[in-house]
Amino acid sequence: MKAQLNAYIQSEDAREQAGFYAKAFGGQIVSVMTHGQLPDAPADMQNKVMHLVLEVAGGNVLFLSDTFASASGGRAVSLALNFADEEEAREAFENLAGGGTVKFPFALQPWGAYHGEVEDKYGIHWQIVKQ
Known part of the structure; x- marks a missing residue:
């Protein structure tokens, strides 16, 4: 399997937090x-x-997004794996779901990518994406 790993930060104010990081690290x-x-x-x-x-x-x-729950604890960061191949993405999602909890089913989304969220059996939150 080949994928790209990105940190996905759940924020109470994603725009403000992104602006802070852009200034702190240099970026846009x-x-x-x-x-x-x-x-x-x-x-x-x-x-x-x-x-x-x-x-x-x-x-x-x-990656950042606004959250509708508290952005503290283990849910504050999600690991996002971006796959080029839908079958590999689906396989990874199903493997992580074994013994875990599906938070959002892996499916084609309105923005044109496949996306699903799962909390693995160790409590790590994953977002699996095929763009």
Whole structure:
């Protein structure tokens, strides 16, 4: 299997936190997608960050999103594996789900990528993506 590993930070204010990291490490916000860009998003979620890409320290990439629960403890960071192959992504998702808990099923999403979230049996939160 071949994949790229990215830290995915769940934040109470993703834009503010990304700005802090951009200044601290040198970098820039590459893109921001809000829940309001998806069909039928509730009014109170319109401006919440669904996915933010931040490039820091010479090309390293961090992902951030607003969370709707406390951003402390083990859920504050997710490990995101980005696969080029859908079958490999699906296999990795199913392997991690063994003995764990599926948080969001691996499926094609409105933004055009396959995505699923699982907490493995050790309590680590994973996002599996095939773009």
